[in-house]
Amino acid sequence: MLQKEVLELLNQQINKELYSAYLYLDMANYYADQNLGGFENWYYVQAQEERDHAMLFRQYLLNNGERIVLDSIAAPNREYTTFRDPLVISFEHEKYVTESINTIYEAASQIKDFRTMQFLDWFIKEQLEEEKNADDNIKKFDLFAGDPKGLYMLDNELKARTYTPPTYVL
Numbered sequence: 001m002l003q004k005e006v007l008e009l010l011n012q013q014i015n016k017e018l019y020s021a022y023l024y025l026d027m028a029n030y031y032a033d034q035n036l037g038g039f040e041n042w043y044y045v046q047a048q049e050e051r052d053h054a055m056l057f058r059q060y061l062l063n064n065g066e067r068i069v070l071d072s073i074a075a076p077n078r079e080y081t082t083f084r085d086p087l088v089i090s091f092e093h094e095k096y097v098t099e100s101i102n103t104i105y106e107a108a109s110q111i112k113d114f115r116t117m118q119f120l121d122w123f124i125k126e127q128l129e130e131e132k133n134a135d136d137n138i139k140k141f142d143l144f145a146g147d148p149k150g151l152y153m154l155d156n157e158l159k160a161r162t163y164t165p166p167t168y169v170l
Contacts, residue, residue: 045163
């Protein structure tokens, strides 16, 4: 059995990952409304990844004989006034998720919950990738999107992203 504090943090993380999926689906919807199918695709794939992350946390709790407690998922409630807005918001959100996972890791470390620490190692590496991708999207947008042809080419590049389920094994 997991200690109470770590269990609560892991349950909260499920909700945070589901919110992330909801947030990225909202961003995909925004880009769909703007007729930017590549950006839409990129965020739709991101929403799928975040949903899968929630399922990994869920399975970890089940594997440890713990009860899953789901909470309400808040509406994203975001207003995007420029094409760049979702890119910046997603980068900030990924930093928030990284901080949340680090908090769980720290709590597990303090009580020598090595199993949870080992489980979280994958997510720590994943968050490095998530932050880098979000930052790269901002940098590419800033470099190329000021020109309609550049925006078109970047949109086409993002259209090529495909969904790949996580390879993490519990």
